[in-house]
Amino acid sequence: MKPVGPIPDGYSSSNGELVIGGRRVSELVKDAGQTPLFVYSRAHLDRRVGELRAALPPRIGLNYAVKANPHPAIIAHMEPLVDGFDIASGGELAMTGAAGIDPARVSFAGPGKRDDELEAAIAAGVTLNCESEGEAQRALAIGGRIGKAPRIAIRVNPDFELKGSGMKMGGGAKPFGVDAERVPVLARSILGAGAEWRGLHIFTGSQALSADAIIEAQGNVIALAAQLSDEIGERLPKLNMGGGFGIPYFPNDKRLDLGAVGQALHRYVDALPPAFAETELCVELGRYLVGEAGVYLCRIIDRKVSHGVTYLVTDGGLHHQLAASGNFGTVVRRNYPAAIATQFGAEPTEVVNIVGCLCTPLDRLSDQALMPRADVGDIVAVFCAGAYGASASPAAFLGHGPAKEMII
């Protein structure tokens, strides 16, 4: 038997069924007209934003990293809730545009921005988080050609990292940003070229569950930003401090102590040097805002036994929820939080493998998990499906087509 990850807060049971945003899964599936289905809860999104606003100093703005979940209804729901939007491509620029988001609230990071993407962003008035000297040159040239001063921040590759993060974005050689020691020269050349100076973006890592590690990284970010601002000789209009706030996916993952992070940020803000008096500060969060607000639902279409092992075969799978399956193979595969949504809260009585419908042994949603007895027709829920689920999975693989997505 292998444990499953912790089910997030905000999910309850009614008549033995999982309830999402006040509605039973069988109703949700009926409304959607199908499984597989991603359900995103507005109440959950609101609660997470509320918790963050309560914990963080008012000085610290909240940006949403669209890449975590670019569903139009999610972007639209976040529009009044957050201060800014971070995008990673021309495609995401079009999505924020379609949602009517003021381009002045949008910043664009990404190591491989094409000229057409730069032009669209400059024309719209979006801030570019420039990733290299070459990219800055191209942006300035495009701005000159179309007669519009680009709004430019520099993405810094810091010499420190976010310790314990799932994905390190700083410390040593990286394809992201400009090495810190080259930032002042680049910033002065951007300023000298007449661009609108927008400050710095310093991203140190993602998916960290240790408050201490986040607090240390944020302290380092502020210190580095202050030092660079001095060296540049110009105040920073804005400092994007990055994100990195993780969510618990796996057994023994401990929830991030948001209160501790907030308290540290209060201390940091109170101690900011005078040069930061008018600097906008923000954190950029994706997964932390939307990850636990999403549930992936699929239906059991076969129950079979092979050599004594019970398989629940669903109509979902890794083409929709690649990360939950283990990303096409990991050495130690761990179970995301999962449940039989139509037997929610019932006594677990058997150990089963919950698999997807794809013709590959990698298509496993839950491995040797203790579950209540489930049969054909029951619905399986995989939690923590709100970030990097539908948009980060190979939807075309094996021709089953994409899942439906709904927000309630």
Place this chain on the structure above:
Amino acid sequence: MKPVGPIPDGYSSSNGELVIGGRRVSELVKDAGQTPLFVYSRAHLDRRVGELRAALPPRIGLNYAVKANPHPAIIAHMEPLVDGFDIASGGELAMTGAAGIDPARVSFAGPGKRDDELEAAIAAGVTLNCESEGEAQRALAIGGRIGKAPRIAIRVNPDFELKGSGMKMGGGAKPFGVDAERVPVLARSILGAGAEWRGLHIFTGSQALSADAIIEAQGNVIALAAQLSDEIGERLPKLNMGGGFGIPYFPNDKRLDLGAVGQALHRYVDALPPAFAETELCVELGRYLVGEAGVYLCRIIDRKVSHGVTYLVTDGGLHHQLAASGNFGTVVRRNYPAAIATQFGAEPTEVVNIVGCLCTPLDRLSDQALMPRADVGDIVAVFCAGAYGASASPAAFLGHGPAKEMII
């Protein structure tokens, strides 16, 4: 420095450029109107099929596993070249239908077939490779309801595996097929229910480079099929022996000795028991047919240095070629075959990281690879991109959109 995998046969150089199917990459990109671009070579497909036909006994038919590359032009090109098509979903059923492929040549495997998929397949006259007793019951019930006898084969979960295969599909408990010892009872019930009996499908693994392992598995498959046929008491109209023929992706991968496999199959065919006199035999190949016929092309849009490490940032990435990047993280990441396509054959002079445009450190196409000097505008080629590339990658991730695909 880390080596890259072996560049497949059939690719040459002209004026310092990679030539695919007789055309230079710069011309191909111009015709396509963009990078990123997958190019599939008809000549390469023809050659692989020709080699297989020459090596295998005429008795052994050749099936194409559509899942490897479902691009419409690939399916259409394979139509006159192979004997049968294996599909894995209702979506792939629609694709073979759109290509005008006779449903009598099509068989449908997959552990999670929905009722609507079973109905479409039965109505069309496609053979179902049934994966469980429950699925067989559903198929028979649907056949009764629509007044058409389903064509049913049984997918067997064998007690042996294909040794050394990248993905084991047999041996022990599996979600695929019916445990061998339960097959005779199920087969007799299918026969008794008036279905059209289509025989057995025994798949033991995939991506094996050892001829000895394949030869051993095929011997086991034939022996098991003969035993099951005896126990069922009815001759097998067809035996799908599965595939498993691998292609070299990584440094030190050795090409499969197809001649040895063919010779063994000749011996096996000559020694078939009399009960197999009218049994259709086939192997089912996907990756082996199309994998090396495809090349993924992307353009360098930034060249940058971070702490002494050179990064070539391209407009492509893991959203198109997930496997080449290491599938969102592997313990030991190895390099697929890759080259600077616009400096093809030039002297390698520097060690570089070739990365994609996505904002994640996992988006790496080639790690510490020795390459000729390349600059912005040069085109990068990643080989072995014909199978499980475009269709098996998260095309929507970060909003850059899908790559273009062309066949020449």
